Amino acid sequence: GAVVSQHPSWVICKSGTSVKIECRSLDFQATTMFWYRQFPKQSLMLMATSNEGSKATYEQGVEKDKFLINHASLTLSTLTVTSAHPEDSSFYICSALPQNQPQHFGDGTRLSIL
Amino acid sequence: GEDVEQSLFLSVREGDSSVINCTYTDSSSTYLYWYKQEPGAGLQLLTYIFSNMDMKQDQRLTVLLNKKDKHLSLRIADTQTGDSAIYFCAGNSGAGSYQLTFGKGTKLSVIP
Numbered sequence: 295g296a297v298v299s300q301h302p303s304w305v306i307c308k309s310g311t312s313v314k315i316e317c318r319s320l321d322f323q324a325t326t327m328f329w330y331r332q333f334p335k336q337s338l339m340l341m342a343t344s345n346e347g348s349k350a351t352y353e354q355g356v357e358k359d360k361f362l363i364n365h366a367s368l369t370l371s372t373l374t375v376t377s378a379h380p381e382d383s384s385f386y387i388c389s390a391l392p393q394n395q396p397q398h399f400g401d402g403t404r405l406s407i408l
Numbered sequence: 409g410e411d412v413e414q415s416l417f418l419s420v421r422e423g424d425s426s427v428i429n430c431t432y433t434d435s436s437s438t439y440l441y442w443y444k445q446e447p448g449a450g451l452q453l454l455t456y457i458f459s460n461m462d463m464k465q466d467q468r469l470t471v472l473l474n475k476k477d478k479h480l481s482l483r484i485a486d487t488q489t490g491d492s493a494i495y496f497c498a499g500n501s502g503a504g505s506y507q508l509t510f511g512k513g514t515k516l517s518v519i520p
Binding site for chain 2: 298300326328336337338340343387389391396397398399400401402404
């Protein structure tokens with residue numbers, strides 16, 4: 295149980311476009327989800343905490359207008375990278391918090407901006 | 409806040425035991441976790457330990473917690489080539505917090 299699905303797994307797009315990444319909890323409801331960014335050979339950096347039905351809480355240094363988070367249902371949170379540029383290229387990972395369990399992670403999305 | 413440190417690399421021969429070490433700073437962390445990341449993939453929860461426990465064993469995995477020294481270790485018995493991955497130690501960022509602070513990860517290489 296506690297499966298988290300992330301889509302797409304890999305996306306390549308042109309500079310200036312916006313990209314939406316979905317994070318779904320498949321067999322549980324998650325009022326809280328998290329979005330992380332991981333640079334090559336580095337650890338995970340928490341970007342924001344996504345709360346169902348309310349605004350996301352962003353970590354210091356993360357631009358909320360750049361990285362839009364929507365958590366409109368108990369099983370889906372989305373991260374939209376707006377007007378993406380090459381420096382936004384990275385591996386983005388989401389996690390969800392089942393009740394009384396640790397965070398469970400999606401398989402990540404590799405974003406490449408040309 | 410929490411700070412988590414790990415050695416970056418470990419190389420072992422297939423069949424040997426692997427021990428990955430981690431130190432943390434926040435003594436109020438309620439749980440400590442071990443996650444595994446294979447290339448190009450997300451994180452897989454391996455095991456976790458409650459802060460009032462000293463040891464937890466789950467098949468080939470043994471977690472040891474020394475709360476006094478704020479030291480956590482993960483032992484993998486009979487290490488296999490499929491265990492080659494990056495292993496992250498993580499602690500929740502203070503009692504009652506759901507947020508995790510991760511170490512930089514230890515890359516385990518298993519030599520056939």
